[in-house]
Each structure stands twice: as structure tokens, then as C-alpha cells.
Amino acid sequence: MSTFATEISGVEFSFKDPEAEWVAWQNRIAAYENEIESRVRLLDQELLRTPQSELTRKRLGRLRAGAIQQRETVRQLLRPFYPMDQKLFDVSLALRSRIPTKQGLLNYASNILRDWSPWSAGENSNYLELVRPLLQDRSFDRAFVPGCGAGRFAYDLHQNFNVRETLALDQNPLLVLFGKLLCEGSEIEWVDFPINPASLQSACVVETCKAPAPVRDGLRFVLGDALNATFESKWFDLVLTPWLIDVIPESFDRFARRINFHMKPDGEWVNYGPLAFSFKNPRFQHSFDEVREILLDNGFEILAWGETCDTPYLKSPHQGGSRLETLFWFHAKKISHLDSPPPHQKLAPWIEEGTLPIPALPEFAQTAENSSVFAEVCALIDGNRSIRDLALHLNQKFGLSEPSAVLALKKFLSDLLEKQ
Ligand SMILES: C[S@@+](CC[C@H](N)C(=O)[O-])C[C@H]1O[C@@H](n2cnc3c(N)ncnc32)[C@H](O)[C@@H]1O
Structure with missing residues (x-):
């Protein structure tokens, strides 16, 4: 049984790989739902804060009511995508129709x-x-x-x-x-x-x-x-x-x-x-x-x-x-007719097919190098060691000067927290 609709509220859902697109849009809708839920949770916490300016309370209250109303509109319009499918977390399906993150819901x-x-x-x-x-x-x-x-x-x-x-x-x-x-x-x-x-x-x-x-x-x-x-x-x-x-x-x-x-x-x-x-x-x-x-x-x-x-x-x-x-x-x-270019490929063939050799791109070597260093750094974090302790370790093991190691660690750890 197909898990996707061929039409939503009278609009044709007409993709080459409709199942993958359906799951990809469900993923984006799920991400939106999560985002709104955590925003409402944060607003609830902030609304309880005392003392609190009346104006701030008023603004936070508006934001909360607005988030809930917007979510309701999205739910109404996109009703056919609910409830979310178990295929939501099927990575291969989601990948098949990967749309750049800048094109979210x-x-x-x-x-x-x-x-x-x-x-x-x-x-x-x-x-x-x-x-x-x-x-x-x-x-x-x-x-x-x-x-x-x-x-x-x-x-x-x-x-x-x-x-x-x-x-x-x-x-x-x-x-x-x-x-x-x-x-x-x-x-x-x-x-x-x-x-x-x-x-x-x-x-x-x-x-x-x-x-x-x-x-x-x-x-x-x-x-x-x-x-x-x-x-x-x-x-x-x-x-x-x-x-x-x-x-x-x-x-x-x-x-x-x-x-x-x-x-x-x-x-x-x-x-x-x-x-x-x-x-x-x-x-x-x-x-x-x-x-x-x-x-x-x-x-x-x-x-x-x-x-x-x-x-x-x-x-x-x-x-x-x-x-x-x-x-x-x-x-x-x-003024003159040209043949169609091949369909746009969202993924490189070696990702899509899984049997082709992966090209040895410099990005992979760079990531391997960085990851091994930073994996080691993360494993050393035990609640006691400081950035200076870790920098000393990097200096001894990889020959990185201590000041450079301190800078690299500060950047890595702050970037990591920002992504949370
Ligand atoms: C910058 S908006 C412009 C929207 C509209 N043309 C306008 O003038 O307001 C770009 C639009 O292109 C859509 N889009 C981007 N890539 C697309 C694709 N491959 N197929 C269909 N729509 C696409 C996006 O979803 C978005 O709605």
C-alpha cells in the first residue's frame, strides 16, 4: 500500500519519486513541529520568570499564542502528511529526495x-x-x-x-x-x-x-x-x-x-x-x-x-x-531546440548506487584528520581537565604548539556548543 498521496487538497503531488518526496516533506514538517514545540516550552519557562516586566510578558505571550496559531495553520493545510509515517527515520528514503537545507518548510x-x-x-x-x-x-x-x-x-x-x-x-x-x-x-x-x-x-x-x-x-x-x-x-x-x-x-x-x-x-x-x-x-x-x-x-x-x-x-x-x-x-x-539535459541528480551516483568507488576528495581526508584529533579531545573531557590540559596533550601527541592548540580547542568547543 502506498504511504503517500497522489493529490493533496486538489493539488497533484507529481514527483518522479513521490514516496521519497513524501517522506522528505514529512521530515521537514516533523522538524518544524519539533522547533515549535521547543519554542513554546522555552516561552512557557520565560513567562514564569519573576520578576518580569509587564511589557516583556506581553510580548512573550504574543509570541506563544502566535507559535501555536501558526502551527495550527500548518497542520490544517498539510493535514494529509499527518500522522507522521514510521518511514520518517528511514535514512535511505529521506536521502533519495534530499533538498538543500535552505529549502525547508x-x-x-x-x-x-x-x-x-x-x-x-x-x-x-x-x-x-x-x-x-x-x-x-x-x-x-x-x-x-x-x-x-x-x-x-x-x-x-x-x-x-x-x-x-x-x-x-x-x-x-x-x-x-x-x-x-x-x-x-x-x-x-x-x-x-x-x-x-x-x-x-x-x-x-x-x-x-x-x-x-x-x-x-x-x-x-x-x-x-x-x-x-x-x-x-x-x-x-x-x-x-x-x-x-x-x-x-x-x-x-x-x-x-x-x-x-x-x-x-x-x-x-x-x-x-x-x-x-x-x-x-x-x-x-x-x-x-x-x-x-x-x-x-x-x-x-x-x-x-x-x-x-x-x-x-x-x-x-x-x-x-x-x-x-x-x-x-x-x-x-x-530560436532553436535543444535536447533535455539529464534529470538533475540530487545525490552523486556513488552515494545513490552504493557500489561505485567513493572519490578520494580532499574534504574526506581533512575530515578524517580533524575528526581523529577532536574525537580524542572529546574522549579526554572528564569534568576535570581544562583547555590548557588538553592543549598540552595535543602538543605532546601531534606536535601542535600550545597556543595554537588552545585557540583550536576554544573554537572547536564553542562551535560545538553553538550547534546544540
Ligand atoms: C525565492 S522563492 C521565489 C518564489 C516565487 N517565484 C516568487 O517570485 O515569489 C524560490 C521558490 O523556488 C522553489 N523551488 C526551488 N527549487 C525548486 C525545484 N527544484 N522545483 C520546484 N520548486 C523549487 C522554492 O520552494 C521556492 O518557493
Whole structure:
């Protein structure tokens, strides 16, 4: 019997390896549950502290109530993932669909209020006005918005342009369900905890989110992986990738080729967002000049491009400040068809298969060396020895000078405690 649903509240759960994805999302939801539980426990302890300022008590009380309300919303929206499966702790299943930690359940949750709260109009209309002169009133048959997040741009596109069908796809079930329900006309309260609150009240904000009007027919949300498509290819005559190309774990040249493959001849691709590529390898941290060159090398011509400076990002009346971003945007047209690159591999083949030789990467040798030293250090900690005692030991055994050993030990032990 399958342990995963193929559909959640009317949204297709459409991944190549749905069981692994299901377990991976259950893991992320479980991590969220644990985090909220320990936060509420900490707030309970702090609320009992005496003496306590009334203002602090009030703020802590708001945070506690907000955490519980937010958890309730998550539970309601993600009901099909509960109760958690016993496969939750099956490492091999969880690994099969490993998503970078920066893409956890709430990582882009601030987009929910940016997209749908009562004060969301400004930023969203900036994006609409950026795209309007590019698309004008031309007609499109099928638009694709991969990595649609909470769905506001897909909604605005579908409502404001001549697009017959729009496919809005994201891997995050919380964001997709939010978007889908709001587009249908629901209202949902979302609790947010601004990191830089403008006031005591703003430490915990509850906003009623809703769409300006229910969306017209033809906008479809799907839960899936933009880099491992399960949808029919060569479909789209319009692709929009706001705020996406620098957060996916795939180099831009591969992604450009992938998008090319999914498009009809003469299809158009509009992208805007930052270029904060976070690959470790500098080769893939492309500048805008390289991005445009890559487009030309991957079957596109560039119809227009530009940089829109000082665009407000996540500006909220509840935050004590906000960021300004340069939006790098391009409008490209497919002029030749390329084959699809292989599906994006989340894990190296030698991890996935288990029978291939493990490459002797310098990281492993370095870790082995550090681990043996620090394993020995940890074993020597007995409640009596000091950092100086351990440094002496490292000096005698590994020849490390005592001052260097003291510094290394201080860093290692404080880093270790910080991770707890
Ligand atoms: C920075 S957010 C941008 C969201 C939206 N495009 C917007 O403009 O607000 C990036 C989004 O891409 C999604 N995402 C990242 N990698 C993805 C993938 N491989 N498949 C589908 N969605 C992905 C994340 O879940 C997140 O919602």
C-alpha cells in the first residue's frame, strides 16, 4: 500500500519519486513541529520568570499564542502528511529526495505575506509593471511558472495577460496549498515573526491573506520538481521564473537548456530577480553578462534585458527595515531546440548506487584528520581537565604548539556548543 498521496487538497503531488518526496516533506514538517514545540516550552519557562516586566510578558505571550496559531495553520493545510509515517527515520528514503537545507518548510514563508497580505500590493505591482511592456496584449496558450512559491506572480500573470492555461509548480506543499486556496477565493490567517520587528506588537503578526478576486479558470497548481519534470514537455509558449534561477541547485547553463526543452518553438522566457548564485564553485556564480551569453548558447535570442535598481524587497509595515534589490531581468525567445539535459541528480551516483568507488576528495581526508584529533579531545573531557590540559596533550601527541592548540580547542568547543 502506498504511504503517500497522489493529490493533496486538489493539488497533484507529481514527483518522479513521490514516496521519497513524501517522506522528505514529512521530515521537514516533523522538524518544524519539533522547533515549535521547543519554542513554546522555552516561552512557557520565560513567562514564569519573576520578576518580569509587564511589557516583556506581553510580548512573550504574543509570541506563544502566535507559535501555536501558526502551527495550527500548518497542520490544517498539510493535514494529509499527518500522522507522521514510521518511514520518517528511514535514512535511505529521506536521502533519495534530499533538498538543500535552505529549502525547508518555512524558508520562503515570508513570501506568503509579501504575496497575499493586506499590504502586499506595492511589490507585486512592481513586478507586474516590469513584465507588462514585455508581454503586452499578445496571446499565449500555456504558461509555466516553475518555483512559483506562494503563487502571487502566477495569479497576477493569469489574471492580467492573455494566457489560456498557467501551470504554477513548486516543491513546497505549504506554499502551493496556500496559493491554490487563496486563488480559489479562500481567506487564511498567517502568523509571521518579523526578524526586525518595528514594535512590540510587530514581534508577532497575524494577517488575513486573500487574493484580490478569485482567479479565472485555467490556473493550475502542481507540487513537483522543476528540475525533474513529470509534466509533458515541449508544451509551453511562455515561461516565467521570478526569483528562481539563483536558488536552484542547478547551474544556469543546465537550467537554460532544460527550459529550452520544455518550450514550443518561438516560446518566450521572462526572468527577473537577483543573481546571488550560492554554488561553492565560483565557475557557476555567474554575472549578468554571462547569464545572457549562456542564453545565446542555449537556443535563445534576447529580446530585451535590463537592471531595475533599488527595488523594495519584503518591505513590511511590521519590519524595522527592509532590503533594496537590483532585479536583473531578461526577455528571451527560443530560436532553436535543444535536447533535455539529464534529470538533475540530487545525490552523486556513488552515494545513490552504493557500489561505485567513493572519490578520494580532499574534504574526506581533512575530515578524517580533524575528526581523529577532536574525537580524542572529546574522549579526554572528564569534568576535570581544562583547555590548557588538553592543549598540552595535543602538543605532546601531534606536535601542535600550545597556543595554537588552545585557540583550536576554544573554537572547536564553542562551535560545538553553538550547534546544540
Ligand atoms: C525565492 S522563492 C521565489 C518564489 C516565487 N517565484 C516568487 O517570485 O515569489 C524560490 C521558490 O523556488 C522553489 N523551488 C526551488 N527549487 C525548486 C525545484 N527544484 N522545483 C520546484 N520548486 C523549487 C522554492 O520552494 C521556492 O518557493
